[in-house]
Amino acid sequence: MPRMLTANVQQIRAMVASAEALGVPPGSAMFRQALRSVALVSEEKMATKVDHLKKATRWSDADVAIAVSKWPILLRWSKETLQRKSDFLIAEVGLEPAYIARRPAMLSFSLEGRLRPRYYVMRFLKENGLLDHDRDYYTMVLFGEKVFVEKFICPHKEAAPHLPEDYAAARRGEMPTNFRFV
Incomplete structure (x- = not known):
């Protein structure tokens, strides 16, 4: 300094x-x-x-x-x-x-680049039974981008084929239409 x-x-x-x-x-x-x-x-x-x-x-x-x-x-x-x-x-x-x-x-962490998009993914996965409801949001935020994608996006490509594109759109500040919340 x-x-x-x-x-x-x-x-x-x-x-x-x-x-x-x-x-x-x-x-x-x-x-x-x-x-x-x-x-x-x-x-x-x-x-x-x-x-x-x-x-x-x-x-x-x-x-x-x-x-x-x-x-x-x-x-x-x-x-x-x-x-x-x-x-x-x-x-x-x-x-x-x-x-x-x-x-x-x-x-x-960036609100638009990390906090909001990861919350959307977590909520989407939980509401569709693809993620344990006890999963802590904070731990999802801490993962680096590569690890986050490997752990929470890639394993669900078959059940949620639009998840990678939706997550990418959310990171750009868009609210993807496939993130439908009940």
Whole structure:
């Protein structure tokens, strides 16, 4: 971070203290990201960012503390981006805000490119008896693209021949007609 090279020792100590105050210990893998999130940001601006985060995601103070300690990058995203993803995950997918707070990396994925298309696939497969109803949405989101296609698209080509094209269309932002929900 070039800005840290020009900061004086007191500013660096303040950044470290701010990162630690977010619940990110100096030895953790996320500490560098926490430093980037708080670098040269006033306490007032940080409080405003946390407030925006709470409003956009419907999180409690405890939820914010958990999410930011796990994924401090959240503080660098716009309220609108967080709001759209949170609204989708809560209203359409049916996830609880606290569930999302414990898995904040989920918010790092593209709404149009990953979150929504994979939800459509999961819902389609479950409603057609092709996927166990206990399958967790979060685990489906975490898979890389190649593994996701191999595990959830390819095995169902015979039962759902349009699934690959429908998934591709959903990734382009289209709502395919073959994703029919009951």
